[in-house]
Amino acid sequence: MKKAIEINSNVVVFDTLPKKWKEKTAISEVEYYDFGFRDYVEPQLLEGQTYGDRFKDLNSDTFSIEVVEYPVLSNIQKLGAKVKNTTTGVYVYSAINKTEEDLALEQKAVDDGLNLTKKIMINKFESDTDNLIKQVVGNRAQEYALAEEEAISFKAAGYPSNDVPSSISSDAIANGRTNQNACDLILQMANNWRTAQMALRSNRLLSKAQAKAAIDVPSLNIIKQTWDTFIASLKVQIIE
Numbered sequence: 001m002k003k004a005i006e007i008n009s010n011v012v013v014f015d016t017l018p019k020k021w022k023e024k025t026a027i028s029e030v031e032y033y034d035f036g037f038r039d040y041v042e043p044q045l046l047e048g049q050t051y052g053d054r055f056k057d058l059n060s061d062t063f064s065i066e067v068v069e070y071p072v073l074s075n076i077q078k079l080g081a082k083v084k085n086t087t088t089g090v091y092v093y094s095a096i097n098k099t100e101e102d103l104a105l106e107q108k109a110v111d112d113g114l115n116l117t118k119k120i121m122i123n124k125f126e127s128d129t130d131n132l133i134k135q136v137v138g139n140r141a142q143e144y145a146l147a148e149e150e151a152i153s154f155k156a157a158g159y160p161s162n163d164v165p166s167s168i169s170s171d172a173i174a175n176g177r178t179n180q181n182a183c184d185l186i187l188q189m190a191n192n193w194r195t196a197q198m199a200l201r202s203n204r205l206l207s208k209a210q211a212k213a214a215i216d217v218p219s220l221n222i223i224k225q226t227w228d229t230f231i232a233s234l235k236v237q238i239i240e
Contacts, residue, residue: 003032004040004054004063011054011063013040038062043089052082052091071095078102117220121211124224125204128231132200136193136238147171148190151183159183196238203230 004013014037021027021035038056041064045051052066068091070079080094098106137144150165157163159180164172172182207227214220 002040003037005036066091125207151186154183
């Protein structure tokens, strides 16, 4: 049988008696008893029951644990007092109606949690956007802008062979392209990125507005899933 002892107001249960206690070994049954060890009786649970607090049963001079039954609560109810059924020995909680203050505090907790989730999600939309821009452009925004500017001028001049901007010629040489192909590709990539930026901006603003207007966490989760799908799809399109 399991044994138990009370230590600092807590009932500690042992599957077997410890071989050493308070620096003493070869302890007899009487000495274990004098130390405070008692049999630990654990009642069997019926359906719908659970264990509660451990306690010392003065009547039987053993330690045991409460058997507790909880009522099914509606949204406007909370647990009341715990009362022992003197016939069965089971502790039963009553159900009482929540006060207006209880309901107000619960609603505040829900609202606070929802607002915090909204804030975290909106920050995610912003950071995802910043990270994607950094991933694509990095610190080369001026370089890419100059390359696009030179490509526009080069194309407008009819792709002249004797006056090729360095942005065009360096790309053509590095990648084995003609100057015209390099120019057109620079313009295509610039246009693709500008289109992606507009999609990124419109989806970010829409997602933020939807998050602010969401009435519960499940709605926020749907908004997040839609955003994550969009970001994943955009990355595939623009990141080589």
